[in-house]
Amino acid sequence: MELLTIKTFDNPIDAHLYKSKLESGGVLCFLFDENMTSIYPTYGTLIGGVKLKINQKDWEKAKIVLLELGDEQIKICPNCFSINTEIKIENNIWKNLIRIFTLQKTNAWKCVDCDTEFG
DSSP states (O other), X not given: OOEEEEEEESSHHHHHHHHHHHHXXXXXXXXXXXXXXXXXXXXXXXXXXXEEEEEGGGHHHHHHHHHHTTOOOOXXXXXXXXXXXXXXXOSOHHHHHHHHHTTOOOOOEEETTTOOEEO
């Protein structure tokens, strides 16, 4: 079974809300890094937050449920059409800290599979 990360969250509460919606739609879900984010909220940002993962074969069902929720944060790579994408994190720790503490959002995304950056 190949798992795909379809969404990341800053806190476990939002992750569980999405998980319950997906499971009510018949999609088996898993949460990764939930405990670390719960115990050490500050470190949650450094490890990428709580990751909601599904089986790759359930992507079509999950996409329908997420679109019904009005979720526009699912990004598809324009190069390889993978959904295994994440928000691009700068290599400069100071830029990341400034972005985190000033609550700036980024429009830059990166494909985990083919390393394509897109916005």
